[in-house]
Amino acid sequence: MAAETAPAARRGRRPMSDRRRALQRLEISRAAIRLFREHGVAGTSGEQIADAVGLSARTFWRWFRTKESCVEPVLSLSTDAFTACLARWPAGRSLEEHLLTDFPEHDDGGPDDGELVLAVVRMSRDELALRAIWLVVQERAEPVLAGILAERLGRDVGDIEVRVQAAALNAALRIATEDIAAVTADGHEPPVDDLTARLSTAVRAATHGVAASPPA
Structure with missing residues (x-):
């Protein structure tokens, strides 16, 4: 099954600090793995991962090219x-x-x-x-x-x-x-x-x- 990929990124948002970004990415990563473990990779969407950590889907796809890359x-x-x-x-x-x-x-x-x-x-x-x-x-x-x-x-x-x-x-x-x-x-x-x-x-x-x- 083809990997789920991100839509085209938008510009204009001010980037957060590197440390905060790394911590946020780690939080997303943990949530994604828990969802993959519970529902399987095919049964988990990028939007579900974003929702699990309180992010918009747009922000999620700006940080991760595919759901698997989480x-x-x-x-x-x-x-x-x-x-x-x-x-x-x-x-x-x-x-x-x-x-x-x-x-x-x-x-x-x-x-x-x-x-x-x-x-x-x-x-x-x-x-x-x-x-x-x-x-x-x-x-x-x-x-x-x-x-x-x-x-x-x-x-x-x-x-x-x-x-x-x-x-x-x-x-x-x-x-x-x-x-x-x-x-x-x-x-x-x-x-x-x-x-x-x-x-x-x-x-x-x-x-x-x-x-x-x-x-x-």
Whole structure:
């Protein structure tokens, strides 16, 4: 089914601050995912999403090109959390150890944002438009990961080994998230330590220990 798209945008409205706009987009994203989860993507319209957050349809379509693109702000929370965690990785400590302790301690999203991310990942198995957005969000994180690794290793961000390792870490995040989405699909919620351990295992497999414990 073709993605629902926005009508032509109108001009003349004064833009809000970047922070307020980001928060509003995140609120819309959360509402959209809840509606998709309850009614399905095909059974949810852009107008219903707008109504759920008290916006006019015109404002909604000015911010989102398609109703499916609403999931992007919430999905970005996952990749942003991972890159922020990597940036806090202290010298002399393995990345796996760092993930196990740091990742659970820096959950700055809403109380159910993690579950909303997993809900989108589950739906993306059947909804190609959601799958495309999930993969685009992952792709955007890769240059950020490469920059962090390059600084960490004292190498150029364009170094092919740095780029390959960044791609491997990015793939590890995607696969671990999809794995967690699958094991929690029936409503079973494993301990946070178990979920973090899955991410750590994926990272270890992706990097094969390369730069796992850089010099202090």
